[in-house]
Amino acid sequence: MRSDDAPLFNVPAPVVLIALALLLVHAFRGFLTQPEDLELLYRFAFIPARYGPDAYFPGGASAQVWTMVTYAFLHGNATHLVVNIVWLVCFGTALARRFGILRLAAVFLLGSIGGAAVHYVAMPKDAALLIGASAGVSAIMAATIRFAFAPNGPLAAGWKQPEAYHVKAPGMMEVLANRRVFAFILIWFVVNLAFGLQELLMAGASNLIAWQSHIGGFLAGFLIFPMLDRKRESVA
Numbered sequence: 001m002r003s004d005d006a007p008l009f010n011v012p013a014p015v016v017l018i019a020l021a022l023l024l025v026h027a028f029r030g031f032l033t034q035p036e037d038l039e040l041l042y043r044f045a046f047i048p049a050r051y052g053p054d055a056y057f058p059g060g061a062s063a064q065v066w067t068m069v070t071y072a073f074l075h076g077n078a079t080h081l082v083v084n085i086v087w088l089v090c091f092g093t094a095l096a097r098r099f100g101i102l103r104l105a106a107v108f109l110l111g112s113i114g115g116a117a118v119h120y121v122a123m124p125k126d127a128a129l130l131i132g133a134s135a136g137v138s139a140i141m142a143a144t145i146r147f148a149f150a151p152n153g154p155l156a157a158g159w160k161q162p163e164a165y166h167v168k169a170p171g172m173m174e175v176l177a178n179r180r181v182f183a184f185i186l187i188w189f190v191v192n193l194a195f196g197l198q199e200l201l202m203a204g205a206s207n208l209i210a211w212q213s214h215i216g217g218f219l220a221g222f223l224i225f226p227m228l229d230r231k232r233e234s235v236a
Helices: 013-029 036-045 060-073 078-122 134-148 162-166 171-176 181-199 211-228
Strands: none
Touching: 013 060, 013 078, 060 078, 060 181, 078 134, 078 211, 134 181, 134 211, 162 181, 171 181, 181 211
């Protein structure tokens, strides 16, 4: 079968590898006892209060570094995991065809760090556990829209055209001037900020959506894309 005849949902190996890593971590936790799983969560989840001068959590000072990444591989339940994998496949497929495994992983990991950083700035004393791949997936989403809406890009030439994934990406201002990109970003931010507004209106209620980390991840992916993208000539 020729590559241009490949099915739309022929998921690239780099995306499968990231999804598999998320699945394996979640499956591993299923073999732990409840105290063991709780210990693992407190050791590898991102916790803003961990950075307090008198705070103590499993993992010690070193965990202040690794938890900015490891939290992305932990999920609250199967639904949380599946939703993140679905979005990973939807947007990661296009980016993987352009970037390959190493740069795709870099976007995911740097987006996770960006999400943790913004979450910390917003809630520096919060002791709740931040887990989930949403920030990393948001970064992949943002990086994908940097080229997907370009002339001859995947949304113009078609998802099945291999050359569509290698068009020269427009500059940031040109991307933002694109009405479809601007509408996408606007809707995405409105939806996420709505979660923040809900939290303010329901004071004292536990907010299960870490919308701050989503925004941090999205901004990270949008900004780091040109640093990871190789210079390409426009495809006719």
